Amino acid sequence: MATSALRTAAPASPWEPASTRAQQREVKRNAVLQTAAQLFNERGFHATSLDDIAERLNVSKPTLYYYVESKDQILLECVRTALDLMHDGIEAVRAAGGSAIEQLKACMRIYTGVVTQDFGMCVIRIGEDPLPEPLKTELRQLKAGIDRQFRRLIADGVAEGSLVPCDPKMAAFMIAGALSWVGRWYRGDGELTPEEIADQGIELLLNGVLQRRMAARKKAAASTPPTKTPRKKGKA
Amino acid sequence: MATSALRTAAPASPWEPASTRAQQREVKRNAVLQTAAQLFNERGFHATSLDDIAERLNVSKPTLYYYVESKDQILLECVRTALDLMHDGIEAVRAAGGSAIEQLKACMRIYTGVVTQDFGMCVIRIGEDPLPEPLKTELRQLKAGIDRQFRRLIADGVAEGSLVPCDPKMAAFMIAGALSWVGRWYRGDGELTPEEIADQGIELLLNGVLQRRMAARKKAAASTPPTKTPRKKGKA
Incomplete structure (x- = not known):
């Protein structure tokens, strides 16, 4: 947009070139959506x-109506913009290829990045519920598409051996659920940046919180078949 | 005396005893809250x-007003009931003692159990946001109390060595977040029972989804000293 604006070697007109005006309108429209x-x-x-x-x-208020039609339309655009961002980000990761586990991490990072922005928070805090049909269904389908991508990545991770055998649907629900919840508690003035939250979230969700050496010790000590859940001796 | 004996031999009153009436009122009131x-x-x-x-x-509608005052009051009671259930369940687990890791699992089970019930779902899907002050703050404090219990359990788990060193705040957010999200996607007619969801959630969140042997293999390949993570035989 900026390039085309420069290209029109403007005659001295009191009006901005149409392209500039369109650009300014877009900037203002975005400000309306963001503030909403x-x-x-x-x-x-x-x-x-x-x-x-x-x-x-x-x-x-009449000025607002120059940029948006209704509150419903605003919500639709906020949620759709965020879901499109997620979708496009995930598509780009998929297209770039690489191992499923690395793609999964990249997608978790994108997801966290979006839910810590205004529009993404809107997906989590408000969502499509207040909207009438067919808008509600449209947004639900976008969400379902993102969920499918997570499931597919997890299934691919299991297939490539980087992830433990698990139900990809449930694992995707837990991972995307934990990251979605970030959009509920995140504060722009909080201690951690979205990147730090993503790093810690990836670490916690992929590695879990269990101390492995205990499991290993327990396995060595026990003659029974190994279990995944280590037990600690009661301290009581 | 004969007279008093006759008197206690209940005359056929068309009214139920007060205790029965109070009980029936409570049953009906609960039905109103549950349906709401x-x-x-x-x-x-x-x-x-x-x-x-x-x-x-x-x-x-006038009949409803015999049991409840307003929609706000209904929401308050729905959310408060669920949070009280969580709180009391967690308190009971804490009081029963045992290792932090086992207590954490028990609390994760309670949490999942509540968010898959009508009132608990209400905490996740609606929450305190629509309510005016001071009700909103009251419910937020209840939620914060539950969050603190999770943080404490995780900190205790780290201290007892059953959990990896981690930021208890972030770990509690991820674990409770993933389980809260269950209240968003859970359907009573879905494939899994709340108990099965809790089992899988606990497994996935505590153990993570990463296949350990890959990490182990990578580390071995990188000629770093052996790690504490147990290795499984590769299947690839």
């Missing part, structure tokens, strides 16, 4: 009015 | 009216 997402996330969808959004942007 | 929770979970809080609740119970 922030308010939805802070107060909830139903508790946020178009007046609230206009007020925070220092514009009148 | 189901509707909130299906349609969302704002999209559910007291008329909807009355309709599903085949009663009039």
